[in-house]
Amino acid sequence: MDFLPIFYNLQQQRCLLVGGGDVALRKASLLVSAGAKLCVVAPQLCPDLDALIQEHDGEYYPTDYTAAHLEGVVLVISAIEDQAVDEQVSADAKQQGLPVNVVDKPSLSNFIIPAVIDRSPIVMAVSSGGQSPVLARLLRGKLESMIPASYGRLGQLAGRFREQVKARFETLNQRRVFWESVLQGPVAEMIFAGKDRKAEQLLEQALEEGSTGHSDGEVYLVGGGPGDPDLLTFKALRLMQQADVVVYDRLVSRRVLDLCRRDADRVFVGKACNQHVISQEEINALLVRLAKEGKRVLRLKGGDPFIFGRGGEEIGELMAEDIPFQVVPGITSASGCAAYAGIPLTHQNYAQSVRFVTGHMKDGQCDLPWPELVQEHQTLVIYMGLLSLTQICEQLMRHGMSPRMPIALVENGTLPEQRILTGTLADIADQAAVTDFQPPALIIIGKVVALRDRLDWYSQS
Numbered sequence: 001m002d003f004l005p006i007f008y009n010l011q012q013q014r015c016l017l018v019g020g021g022d023v024a025l026r027k028a029s030l031l032v033s034a035g036a037k038l039c040v041v042a043p044q045l046c047p048d049l050d051a052l053i054q055e056h057d058g059e060y061y062p063t064d065y066t067a068a069h070l071e072g073v074v075l076v077i078s079a080i081e082d083q084a085v086d087e088q089v090s091a092d093a094k095q096q097g098l099p100v101n102v103v104d105k106p107s108l109s110n111f112i113i114p115a116v117i118d119r120s121p122i123v124m125a126v127s128s129g130g131q132s133p134v135l136a137r138l139l140r141g142k143l144e145s146m147i148p149a150s151y152g153r154l155g156q157l158a159g160r161f162r163e164q165v166k167a168r169f170e171t172l173n174q175r176r177v178f179w180e181s182v183l184q185g186p187v188a189e190m191i192f193a194g195k196d197r198k199a200e201q202l203l204e205q206a207l208e209e210g211s212t213g214h215s216d217g218e219v220y221l222v223g224g225g226p227g228d229p230d231l232l233t234f235k236a237l238r239l240m241q242q243a244d245v246v247v248y249d250r251l252v253s254r255r256v257l258d259l260c261r262r263d264a265d266r267v268f269v270g271k272a273c274n275q276h277v278i279s280q281e282e283i284n285a286l287l288v289r290l291a292k293e294g295k296r297v298l299r300l301k302g303g304d305p306f307i308f309g310r311g312g313e314e315i316g317e318l319m320a321e322d323i324p325f326q327v328v329p330g331i332t333s334a335s336g337c338a339a340y341a342g343i344p345l346t347h348q349n350y351a352q353s354v355r356f357v358t359g360h361m362k363d364g365q366c367d368l369p370w371p372e373l374v375q376e377h378q379t380l381v382i383y384m385g386l387l388s389l390t391q392i393c394e395q396l397m398r399h400g401m402s403p404r405m406p407i408a409l410v411e412n413g414t415l416p417e418q419r420i421l422t423g424t425l426a427d428i429a430d431q432a433a434v435t436d437f438q439p440p441a442l443i444i445i446g447k448v449v450a451l452r453d454r455l456d457w458y459s460q461s
């Protein structure tokens, strides 16, 4: 280790920043976010830095740097991008025993500024020891995506209870065990779900009981997106990696499922086309039973749970049984398929509205409000419509839609095996039969479909 990472308390301490441009502005922001008092010396200032100094009651000296500016400061940053001045600042500061950083010049610096992940009071710093700041920033990006923004609030909650926990548990070991389970259990989960009050109650309760705050089970209703695992949300991924049991549908792609915790139990409740493997009531009952056994249950669905996903019914049942749950939206297949097919669902010239409908048949009939669907400047997205494709096209034409209206079928959208078929209302059903399109497939109808000829970026990439 070439540098010792330390966290330096700069609250109300005067820090000298030499330079008034964009680079200086970035360092100034960092300094004020750590509570430092800004002293800026530079012949000129960019407007944003000027505003920042004023907003934080800083000092500004509109002159060239001289050693006199080091008077009464505790730390120095040179961001002037002038070799001679940088060298002078570095030499003067070192002579006075002050910590000095010259931006992008480790040889002139005796401290370096890391890439920071700020979840105050939790702060993480990544450094490459000045060897590769870009690599440090890339790593920061990875950490940013892995650590929920709400960790800061969790840290604050822990801080508020620190003394009470100390008073409650005598030994260091007891306190460590308590905190470890609290910070990984339902208290933390409540904070991540934005329920801070409930988290505090659970923590108080755990403290009173001297237990670890483990309550009954919980259900995470999570949208797994249309298939490409890169389209998962951070929150989805986090819950997938902590659930004890995964209850999933047929639409959840293998690659998404692979990201669930390895040792979690997996329960398949998929529905193959028309034959129901397990009924909705049975799924609801299963979720309730597993949660009551104290498990963290991941209810993983394709796309978004609230779009043709029966998510509402499932959480209704959980509410009735007083079981805690969270809902995490996913990218619905309409968004995913349209994006990967190069078909914008709305467009300034061709469609000002978009309508999602289900083409699911009841008793062999696809019963939709056809006149409402035949509207100018409207895109139709039909879920579960492959089996009723012929009927859908016939009905739309019968209700006045042009037989030449462009239509696209997207099979396995967003996955490597994605297939797309385009045609018109008049000919698509025959084409689909010939090419043997299979579910899951989404139907997109409207003038926007024609844009694909120009905007298809995915299959060309």
Ligand code: SAH
Binding pocket: 226, 227, 251, 301, 302, 303, 304, 305, 306, 307, 308, 309, 331, 332, 333, 334, 337, 382, 383, 384, 385, 410, 411, 412, 413, 414, 415, 439, 440, 441, 442, 443
């Ligand atoms: N909740 C899901 C939809 C469930 S209904 C969502 O928000 O996407 C099931 C239908 O979704 C399928 O019949 C098909 O029309 C569509 N679908 C889901 N994933 C798909 C995919 N990867 N490609 C094409 N269509 C898909």
